[in-house]
Amino acid sequence: MLKVVGAGLSPWVRRVMIVLEEKGIEYDHEPFFPFGDPPDEFKQKSPLALVPVLETDEGPLADSSAICAYLEARFPTPALLPDGPYAHGRSVWLCAYADALFKHEGTIFFQRAVRGHLMKQEPDEDAVEAARAAIPPFLAYLENELDASRMYFSGETPYLGDITVASVLLNYLHAGERIDAQTHPKLRGFLDRMFERKSFADRIEDDLTTLGGLSTVRR
Numbered sequence: 001m002l003k004v005v006g007a008g009l010s011p012w013v014r015r016v017m018i019v020l021e022e023k024g025i026e027y028d029h030e031p032f033f034p035f036g037d038p039p040d041e042f043k044q045k046s047p048l049a050l051v052p053v054l055e056t057d058e059g060p061l062a063d064s065s066a067i068c069a070y071l072e073a074r075f076p077t078p079a080l081l082p083d084g085p086y087a088h089g090r091s092v093w094l095c096a097y098a099d100a101l102f103k104h105e106g107t108i109f110f111q112r113a114v115r116g117h118l119m120k121q122e123p124d125e126d127a128v129e130a131a132r133a134a135i136p137p138f139l140a141y142l143e144n145e146l147d148a149s150r151m152y153f154s155g156e157t158p159y160l161g162d163i164t165v166a167s168v169l170l171n172y173l174h175a176g177e178r179i180d181a182q183t184h185p186k187l188r189g190f191l192d193r194m195f196e197r198k199s200f201a202d203r204i205e206d207d208l209t210t211l212g213g214l215s216t217v218r219r
């Protein structure tokens, strides 16, 4: 059976688990935090020492984009990317945009959730404030990209771009931040629809047992 290695709180581990669940594929999960100096055995599977890793019967695969490409080639239905070259390209672009957003969101999450909540250390508030200041243009862009008449970015079906944006923004909420329906009605509606899907709802339940009251996702 396929095995996902990596802590489910990572947005990149989460997006792999959600893709597997949306495709209806059973898998094992080994939660693993790679921080510090991970063992050589892990670095052989993941040369950059990052999670996720997917263990397959042909060998390990690192990097969530590589893993999603593998899953799409092996299990093409339901499709991860929409039909049509432009729609396909736009969904991949959203993944790249979510990665740029992660550079800032990940700092807030790391300082507050990992350092502050899990490791019981003082968060670096200057780093948090600098990262928070970088977020509003990302939220404004995503709000503008959504069309109120469509459920998701590309239409009525969630694709990889939708999953990736929602996975990164879930950690923004898990870190105690808010995305308000007053200021970002389309983005808030999109996130609520994504988080109601069973694939996300199951992950959120697990996350909340670890994060407790820090997350605003259900508040």
Ligand SMILES: N[C@@H](CCC(=O)N[C@@H](CS)C(=O)NCC(=O)O)C(=O)O
Pocket: 010, 011, 012, 034, 035, 036, 049, 050, 051, 052, 062, 063, 064, 065
């Ligand atoms: N581009 C990579 C990013 C993976 C990544 O940044 N993983 C983080 C967790 S969110 C990690 O393993 N960090 C460990 C470290 O920086 O030491 C992917 O999509 O898999």
